[in-house]
Amino acid sequence: MTMDCCEARTSLITTRRSLLLGGASFAAWAYLPKFARAADGRDPRLIVVILRGALDGLATVAPLGDPDYAGLHGSIALTSDGPHAASMLDSFFALHPSMPEFARMYRENHAAVVHAVASPYRDRSHFDGQDVLESGYAGPGRVQSGWLNRALEGLPRGERVMSGLAIGPTTPLVLRGAAPTVAWAPVALPQAADDTAARLVDLYKHRDPALAAALSQGLQLDKAAQGDDMKPKPGSNGAAAMRLVARGAAKLMSADDGPRIAALAFDGWDTHANEGGPVGRLATLLSGLDGALAEFETGLGERWRDTVIVVATEFGRTARINGTDGTDHGTGTVALLAGGAVKGGRVIADWPGLKPANLYEGRDLAPTTDLRAVIKGVLHDHLGVAERALAETVFPDSATVKPARGLLG
Amino acid sequence: MARDSQAALVALNRFGLGARGGASGDFVNAASDPRGFVKAELSRPSGVLLEVPGLQSTPALAQTVFQYQFEIVQARNAAAKSAAPTDIAGKAAAMETTDANAAMPPAEGMQPNPPKPAPPPLNIIQKTYRAEALARLQRATIADCGFAERLVVFWSNHFCISANKGGLARMWAGSFEREAIRPYVLGKFGDMLKAVEQHPAMLFFLDNQQSLGPESRAGENRKRGLNENLAREIMELHTLGVGGGYSQDDVTSLARIITGWTYAGRQGQLGAPGTFVFNANAHQPGAQRLLGKIYENTGVAQGEAALADLARHPSTATFIATKFARHFVADDPPPALVARLQDVFLESDGDLKALALALVDSSEAWQVPMTKLRSPYEFLVATGRLLARVPDDPQRYLGGLNVLGQPLWSPAGPNGFPDSNAAWAAPEGMKLRLDISAQLASRIGENIDPRDLLEFAASDAASPETRRTIERAESRQQALALLLMSPEFQRR
Numbered sequence: 001m002t003m004d005c006c007e008a009r010t011s012l013i014t015t016r017r018s019l020l021l022g023g024a025s026f027a028a029w030a031y032l033p034k035f036a037r038a039a040d041g042r043d044p045r046l047i048v049v050i051l052r053g054a055l056d057g058l059a060t061v062a063p064l065g066d067p068d069y070a071g072l073h074g075s076i077a078l079t080s081d082g083p084h085a086a087s088m089l090d091s092f093f094a095l096h097p098s099m100p101e102f103a104r105m106y107r108e109n110h111a112a113v114v115h116a117v118a119s120p121y122r123d124r125s126h127f128d129g130q131d132v133l134e135s136g137y138a139g140p141g142r143v144q145s146g147w148l149n150r151a152l153e154g155l156p157r158g159e160r161v162m163s164g165l166a167i168g169p170t171t172p173l174v175l176r177g178a179a180p181t182v183a184w185a186p187v188a189l190p191q192a193a194d195d196t197a198a199r200l201v202d203l204y205k206h207r208d209p210a211l212a213a214a215l216s217q218g219l220q221l222d223k224a225a226q227g228d229d230m231k232p233k234p235g236s237n238g239a240a241a242m243r244l245v246a247r248g249a250a251k252l253m254s255a256d257d258g259p260r261i262a263a264l265a266f267d268g269w270d271t272h273a274n275e276g277g278p279v280g281r282l283a284t285l286l287s288g289l290d291g292a293l294a295e296f297e298t299g300l301g302e303r304w305r306d307t308v309i310v311v312a313t314e315f316g317r318t319a320r321i322n323g324t325d326g327t328d329h330g331t332g333t334v335a336l337l338a339g340g341a342v343k344g345g346r347v348i349a350d351w352p353g354l355k356p357a358n359l360y361e362g363r364d365l366a367p368t369t370d371l372r373a374v375i376k377g378v379l380h381d382h383l384g385v386a387e388r389a390l391a392e393t394v395f396p397d398s399a400t401v402k403p404a405r406g407l408l409g
Numbered sequence: 410m411a412r413d414s415q416a417a418l419v420a421l422n423r424f425g426l427g428a429r430g431g432a433s434g435d436f437v438n439a440a441s442d443p444r445g446f447v448k449a450e451l452s453r454p455s456g457v458l459l460e461v462p463g464l465q466s467t468p469a470l471a472q473t474v475f476q477y478q479f480e481i482v483q484a485r486n487a488a489a490k491s492a493a494p495t496d497i498a499g500k501a502a503a504m505e506t507t508d509a510n511a512a513m514p515p516a517e518g519m520q521p522n523p524p525k526p527a528p529p530p531l532n533i534i535q536k537t538y539r540a541e542a543l544a545r546l547q548r549a550t551i552a553d554c555g556f557a558e559r560l561v562v563f564w565s566n567h568f569c570i571s572a573n574k575g576g577l578a579r580m581w582a583g584s585f586e587r588e589a590i591r592p593y594v595l596g597k598f599g600d601m602l603k604a605v606e607q608h609p610a611m612l613f614f615l616d617n618q619q620s621l622g623p624e625s626r627a628g629e630n631r632k633r634g635l636n637e638n639l640a641r642e643i644m645e646l647h648t649l650g651v652g653g654g655y656s657q658d659d660v661t662s663l664a665r666i667i668t669g670w671t672y673a674g675r676q677g678q679l680g681a682p683g684t685f686v687f688n689a690n691a692h693q694p695g696a697q698r699l700l701g702k703i704y705e706n707t708g709v710a711q712g713e714a715a716l717a718d719l720a721r722h723p724s725t726a727t728f729i730a731t732k733f734a735r736h737f738v739a740d741d742p743p744p745a746l747v748a749r750l751q752d753v754f755l756e757s758d759g760d761l762k763a764l765a766l767a768l769v770d771s772s773e774a775w776q777v778p779m780t781k782l783r784s785p786y787e788f789l790v791a792t793g794r795l796l797a798r799v800p801d802d803p804q805r806y807l808g809g810l811n812v813l814g815q816p817l818w819s820p821a822g823p824n825g826f827p828d829s830n831a832a833w834a835a836p837e838g839m840k841l842r843l844d845i846s847a848q849l850a851s852r853i854g855e856n857i858d859p860r861d862l863l864e865f866a867a868s869d870a871a872s873p874e875t876r877r878t879i880e881r882a883e884s885r886q887q888a889l890a891l892l893l894m895s896p897e898f899q900r901r
Contacts, residue, residue, distance in 0.1 A: 124657060125641075192843045193887070196843070196890055203875060203895065203896075210834060214835060214838075217838070221469060246443030267821050267822070273616040273619050274614050322634060322635040323619070323621050323623065323628065324619035325631040325633075326616075328636065328638070
């Protein structure tokens, strides 16, 4: 089985394209919000990181103080001592040892954890779960736009930060929609001559407007992101690929005229078998995520002070490990917040407990916090999105889910 | 003539893999009898099989790969003991190199003499993967219409595995398709379903070889139990479709029902290495309720009965008919067409040849405008066909597929590659197609007359604008790149 992880990891960085579709993607809003240049000097940045495949929240932030945790998570449970000890976040919760950067941010009060959280989706299909997580609707398959895009539509538009516009699978659903966005990926292939491209755009304009729009946007985007050194190096692994995407995204976002709001997606969290405990498959992925968060912190420099990163996943995994030292699709999980604007150093949880009777359907961590409340709190306090818009257009029919207060500050 | 030319384009591009260049006469033949041109391949069932000297069966490949993995483990252990690095390090490193490195875009020759380190020697897994890829590409390039190959690709993607799962998956990606998909592409859906779910590659890909009945002898001895990965995807992705009327309890039941479905390992305790075996010791005892029906514990037959019922379920018919029409006709296919395909599927007990014929015989498939974009695979294969170049090395294709986001037999998840314009007609994707076309054209465009190629590919179905754009290009190379990117060549 050791070969498996090696092959899977290497394949993640095969090319820039598989980086985009198979491993990670990045997209951002095309406009500066008006308040970005406002007199009060606030220039907030928001980054949403989607973990596709369902993150095991109990393995990421383990409730070591819960008497049932060790038995349920069995061979992959974390411990607070030994060679790969988890970092205690408080007297009850401990962070996976492969996330030292997040642990440091937490100690510096710039990172927080929300536990036992879930979107309103209660079945266990990845693809529908991701749809609900990213669309912001209470059920799957309803719209082709995402909550982040609809939140942006409500913001006053300032200057356009890039001339390009990209919508498609390269843009995670969460950021798809009417508000213009840009997508970007590292570059590696020799490019066609400008003249050839211009002739083709001209042909498409006459014969195929949809392709004309797509190609024009693709051409502009590549120009906008030129000059970076983002080509994945042969031999680097999935964790390194996550860092690379974050580094490039941070570079674009740190520019004075760069995008302020962005979304990334990382794949590969579906740990059905041999999930691993403090080391192993999930540990490698978490280390990549940890590295990506650190890249944002470094790359954003002074801007980090006014940054919030929200890390979310479509649902959690079973509380009890399955028959193959992994976990199957579950419900409650964690959401992570990081950034200088986060009121960190806290695990925010209305802990449901892991006794059999307390588990959701007898198998999953029961969700006690609606993920939408967390996101609403961030959108309200960080970007100033009105509560009514949050309840009606950003997360339709969610008036009963109040924005969580005091996440930032 | 104009109408026939349009129908020829539908026959060649919507159903097939594009006109072949040279003396094939494909366009003329397709124009004279469009439906007949498409259907001809379906009357030769053996034509769907891929039997090429040198390609081995899954068990034979298993023997090789098990031995290879065994040697590496032994070498590592020996090295660890002596603490002296030997040539094993090199061998182990080669193992961890997938086709990724070698499959980078075909950039050689584009840069002025870059210093090139010698590529590491290919291991047996990489060699096998490439040989399988080459056989599939050659078949796709020489096929008459390519409809049968398109059907293979459709079903292979429906029941996908990913070579990225690990060495065994990469080793078996090709044999899985040859053994579990191709023989049934013109046969019964239920037979394909059974062949797929009992194929070692699928059992490995979705972890079922590790799933043990919690109350089975093996489960109790080893204190291990269920893994519901395969059971869930059988219902969500292979048969009923999400929303097809199953619950979490059904997932768990099916997972129990198929415990014991595994393949024999290197030592062959359960059977010949690399063959499907039913391990009664790992099978959950007792009857199970699935979708309201009780399945008595009849060993392997319990799961086979469950699969047979899933194959005939009305939700399966709806799911398959919709996906089939979406693939060939339009992202939002005409409801009447979907309904007819669904009826054919149900009434014929999942006869996939009947399903394909119903599609070709429909009027909708010939009338709906050609708005779908060719997938990266279809685009690259169509290019090779038009240039009449049968590949003798798969690397340029594999590199191109990686760049364009459709790495061969390696989708990101068990739901396979996407099948909509939103996926492929994206800004980044179109830009990359252009870069690849320009690169290819600069390499070979000098000796080719793009005006001839336009006649082969589209004849008088080509628009005046496309014709003019190609004729006015500043070079043959540029003209070829523009032809490959023209709507006539990209849309289907």
